[in-house]
Amino acid sequence: MNIFILLFTLLINSPMAAKGKKRANPYTDFINFMSENNFTTGGPLSNINQECTELREASVQRPVCNTREILGKHQDLFPEDQEYIHFPDGSVLKNVFFSGQSNYSPETKETMKVLDLMKKTSGRAPQTAIDTFERVRSLFIEEITNGAEPDSLSEDQKLLVERISKVQFNINDEFCEGGVWAAFENLTYNINACSAILKLPEHAMIPLLAHELGHSVDFCGMSSKCIGHTHNSKVELTSQEQNTIREQFMRDNPNLSQSRVDSTFSNFQLSLNEFFSSNSRGHELDFLPNSRGGVNIQAFENYLEGLKSKGVVNEIDQGIPVERSPLTSAQKCLEENFHQSPIPSTISEMCADTTFSERGAQIWSAKVTGRYVEQYPPISTSQKLALMEVSMASIKGKNANNWSTKELDFNTIFLSSPQLRNVFNCTPLPTQSCL
Helix, strand or coil, X not given: CHHHHHHCCCCCCCCCCCCCCXXXXXXXXXXXXXXXXXXXXXXXXXXXXXXXXXXXXXXXXXXXXXXXXXXXXXXXXXXCCCCEXXXXXXXXEEXXXXXXXXXXXXXXCHHXXXXXXXXXXXXXXXXXHHHHHHHHHHHHHXXXXXXXXXXXXCHHHHHHHHHHHHCEEEEECHHHHHCCCEEEECCCCEEEEEHHHHHCCHHHHHHHHHHHHHHHHCHHHHHCCEXXXXXXCCCCCCHHHHHHHHHHHHHHCCCCCHHHHHHHHHHHHHHHHHHCCCXXXXXXXXXXXXXXXXCCCHHHHHHHHHHHHCCCEEEXXXXXXXXXXXXXXXXXXXXXXXXXCCXXXXXXXXXXXXXXXXXXXXXXXXXXXXXXXXXXXXXXXXXXXXXXXXXXXXXXXXXXXXXXXHHHHHHHCHHHCHHHXXXXXXXXXXXXCCC
């Protein structure tokens, strides 16, 4: 029991506990959870009269569906003095059990470390990553359509397929400096990826690429109109337009500080420039300033409507309301089973931060990754463990108890996927049922 508790560190409240109740200790909380649900190491008891020896043998064969317990079963593959595990094909995995002295300064981004490793042993060719991306895109479309013929798709399905089909994929060294592996740009429909992903095992790239594709249709992106532009040159605000927008914005928001007015206007100009430098489409929600806190953005909406009336900007689609989103059932399950925050009633509240855009992208990623491993199953243990590479925090050292959002997502969302549970041959909790 003690080994299980140390390994299974999923931060959830007991299903019997009141929502919002503050936990004094995650370990104590999980002990209560196990007691209430008749759990032991290895998952739920199907026969409470089983011998202890039988249960121990079962737990050795099948770990509980939790990242740290799964990794713990294969700790022998991760020597603690090696910061990265190198494979014959030139790919590397970050060693989450590493406890030695790094060759890099603490400030060095993970992407820059791997980029440096590529100078010593190159990664795969860029075309292989592009091919992987296209396989992910195809499986994403399969997830949306469920194999139906184009003529039989609903309007919502057609909208989702259209958006996924238009996302572009770029790889470059410069993007590595920001410290993220890849990012979807809402105003350009581009995924920019750090070239260091070419050093990662293929199966480490799948959840990452599916996640970024998912941002085109996450909770916020899907709720937003998709707009395009027909202008072949850069559109800039004239002095008169600048004055008109600024004056109306200040009249509509008399209590805003001058610095807030200036930053809002400056950010809008940056969005304008980014949009008209793009491949002709983006989310309207990200084109306009954020209205969180009750800020009135009518002045900017009026300017956008003017661009539409002139034919400079067109509406490609109207988006899909949250209540019709294919992500909503998974979201409701996460609320009930893992006490995740519910979706706010307004788009401005929902998209005030990245919580729901990230969660939506993770749900899509888990669904698509499940399809991927079904069609392209990982063969070796290293390929299987690579699936959780970008979701893991450090297990050893000073960050041992720093539970990351990505790791929690893998436990609650990804390991709800039957296909991924089959890959890891793990026993789920009854709450891991949100896909």
